[in-house]
Amino acid sequence: MSLTDSIPNNVDLSSDRKLLRALEKWQPNFISWWRDMGPVGFQEDQIWLRTAVSVESSGWAHYDYVKMPDYRWGIFLTPNDGNAKIGFGDEKGRDSWDEVPGEMRASLRRIIVTQADTEPASVEQQRLLGRTAPSLYDLRNLFQVNVEEGRHLWAMVHLLHQYFGRDGREEAESLLERRSGDVDKPRILSTFNETTDEWLSFFMFTMFTDRDGKYQLSALSESGFDPLARCTQFMLTEEAFHLSVGEQGVGRVVRQAAKRTAQDSNGDARAHGAIDLQTIQKYINFWFSSAVELFGGEISTNAADYFAMGLKGRHHEQKKYDEHRGLNQIYTMPILDGGRLSSKEVPLRNAMNEVLRDEYVADCERACRRWNKVIAEEGVDFELKIPSRRFNRSMGMYAESAFDLNGDVITREEFEAKRDSWLPTAEDRAYVRSLMTPSYGPGEFASWIAPPRKGIKGKAIDFEYCKAGSPESPLWSEAAE
Ligand SMILES: [Fe+2]
Ligand SMILES: [Fe+2]
16 A cells, blocks of 8 residues: 555555546545645645554554645545444444445445535534634644544545435535535534634633544444445544544643643633633533534433444444343433433333543543643642533434533523533633744643653654645745745
């Protein structure tokens, strides 16, 4: 496999002329989408990026400077021995499908298109962020996330082209036609239509929203439709980096907040150009409550059907569970009953969204404990908290009432009275935005964020991760000095 192939791949593209032609036709449309809707202002610059070039865990990626439109978006499936079995649901134990079973076509297409749509959507949401990057290190990480979301789109489009015929080709075109935030042709999921116009939100997005993506991919990575399983397995390899950008990004903002709080005689982090811990907490409340919606309804017949069909399992289905049919088991969840919470027993299959959400919530709580360690290290008495999954919901059964941060029922009036202390206010957002001025000098960092512990792939923190490619580049003046 060579980086010089126009589409690096391990799916033997050269022997499938029909598929190759379909993808070669789609490629120029992808590139023009990338130029129109990808990162604004840095397309001619040299960015030190990793490119997936194989699936070997020892060395699947290649690191070098590349101009983003020249990035090699490849197609990689995790290899298997050809003996994969369906691991859960009604068909457990039978051979996995190498083709789409007729009766599952509509469900599978919906699953793939919904997942695929989030990939270009996030690139569109983040397209203006380069202008205000807090460092070259962060700028490079933003672009790394962006090009890999582009590759995830490629991976999903490959499935659509190879397994869904003409419908698949039409869906692949539509993925390049919808636009995040566009009233006429919006992206499918509402969270992906909001702009991410400052960096605190970018870190919150990669921490909380991308992490939903991890659990969705994980649930598909043991799918009975073998190409989908192998495709998502490899996507998860890249996704791990995106999540670390989010978790560590928030952690660095937290560190700076705590440092400045400790330093100031009044404990005022804002006086030193940092973001205060209270405001960070409000952003956590906002982004977490928006991301938990992405798991879908608490009680869901769709989720039950997907599990029964063997299409979508649980996180670590084989590793973590002994029983894989999910029949004759119950899941107990709090439900609203006459304005109060009471527990209800639900057939396990119908609660699969909630089972996945449990994994997600636990993961977010783990990250939060690490941030709290950072605060303690800086000698500040403050604890961040992940709110209850019932807080601030607009979808699912908890949207029917208002809840406080602990998940206790309150009135709408009580919620509104507390809103400004729980969620970012216009003033908080304006303050965060006011800090967003770029730092493009190697090793320089904006006032509101601590440097990372180490650089990327053995490079120093002050390595020149992004270099101006022309005098038009926002990076130019620094480079010319
Ligand atoms: Fe992705
Ligand atoms: Fe991602």
